Every structure is written in C-alpha cells, then in structure tokens.
Amino acid sequence: MKKSEKQVKSKKRVADHGEVYTAEREVNAMLDLVKHETERIESRFLEPACGSGNFLAEVLERKLNIVKSRYAKSQIEYERYAVLAVSSIYGIDILQDNVDECRSRLFEIFNSHYSLLFKDKCRDDCRGSVEYLLARNIQLGDALDYTNPVTKQPIIFSEWSAVNGCMLKRRDYMFRFLVEESHQFVLFNDEGNAAAIDEPVKDFPLINFLRLADAEQ
Numbered sequence: 661m662k663k664s665e666k667q668v669k670s671k672k673r674v675a676d677h678g679e680v681y682t683a684e685r686e687v688n689a690m691l692d693l694v695k696h697e698t699e700r701i702e703s704r705f706l707e708p709a710c711g712s713g714n715f716l717a718e719v720l721e722r723k724l725n726i727v728k729s730r731y732a733k734s735q736i737e738y739e740r741y742a743v744l745a746v747s748s749i750y751g752i753d754i755l756q757d758n759v760d761e762c763r764s765r766l767f768e769i770f771n772s773h774y775s776l777l778f779k780d781k782c783r784d785d786c787r788g789s790v791e792y793l794l795a796r797n798i799q800l801g802d803a804l805d806y807t808n809p810v811t812k813q814p815i816i817f818s819e820w821s822a823v824n825g826c827m828l829k830r831r832d833y834m835f836r837f838l839v840e841e842s843h844q845f846v847l848f849n850d851e852g853n854a855a856a857i858d859e860p861v862k863d864f865p866l867i868n869f870l871r872l873a874d875a876e877q
Contacts, residue, residue, distance in 0.1 A: 687718050698722040701745050708803035710751030713762035720749055720766055724773045735778055739786045740826060743869045746770060746793050747820035752801040754809055763794040789872040793820070806836035816861055828869050831860040
C-alpha cells in the first residue's frame, strides 16, 4: 500500500483522535466534483483536519500541473504562479507530527516539480518563500474550538493576494471570525477580499514573492 493510501497509523490514534486517512481513490473522486476549482491556480482550499495532507497534496499536484502547462517556458513566471498556488492551500491538524509531515510533503511536491523543470537554475529564495508559506498556512490547531491545542492561542491565517505582478499582499485574520461570520469554510472571496469579516488582525506592506520570509519584519 502506497503512503498516500495508508488510512490508519495506529489503533491508539484512531481511539484518541478519530484519525483515519482518506484513501487516494476517494480523494480524487471527491476533488473531481470540484475539478474546475482544483485547476484554478488562485482558488483557495482549506482542510480543517488535514492529517499528513492527502487532500492538500493532490490539490497542489493539480495546481502545479496547470502552472507547468502555462508557464514552464519562463522561470520567473513559473516561480510566481507556483508560489501563488502554494499560498492558496491551507490546513489545520491537532497533531504536530501530522502538521510537520504535511508541510514536508507539500514542499517536496513543489520542489520535485521545480527541480525537474529548472534543475541547477532553481533559486533558494523561491524555495524559502514556499517553506515560509507552508509554515504559515499549515497550522497546528483544533478546528472545532479555533485554537492551538498547546498554546490555546487563536488560529490566525494569512491571506496572500497577488498585486502588480511580482508583489504579494499579506493580511492576517482570526480563523474563528472567518468561520463564524461567513458560516462556511471559505476564507476569502474571488476578488481577493475578506468575505463578510471585519478588519484584519494585521496588515502587511507589499512584498516581492521571493522575499516572503521578510514579511514578519
């Protein structure tokens, strides 16, 4: 059985956390129901119990295949849209090892696509931006009470919006407010604006997509 098809890590985890992974066949069948959205580079996806990333990995694969088909001839354009694709994927899990595995798995998917296309021309800055996005977008948390189970601090997600070509705009929002105000698991609307929510927790200046790790400063 392939790693992506493994549905149970241990009986204890099933008993303690109800942890059962969705098999690859079911993942693809479910995503095919919204196939047009999985192939929109900027379309945002949230998995509130992401585990090691079975759903998110397939979403990213599909998005990166679209990026490749459109932008493989231009490295800078490929990098820009690949970063945007990664920025559109969000996940929450209550177990730290799942969070770590999901982040690593998504990065390896990106890096495999990127390295295959551009080999020794790949840029560490681009890889660094992807790692930073995954650290922000895949979070340890309890989606039922909207908090980090260790710190008890509220889950805060970043919205990333493309502006003027190579620039990205970051706004941070509380996950609780996103869910309770919109009454659905939709983070932001198609215009890149917060959907029926109040002001962001924090608003950041525009930053080049290759410099995202500097957004905290």
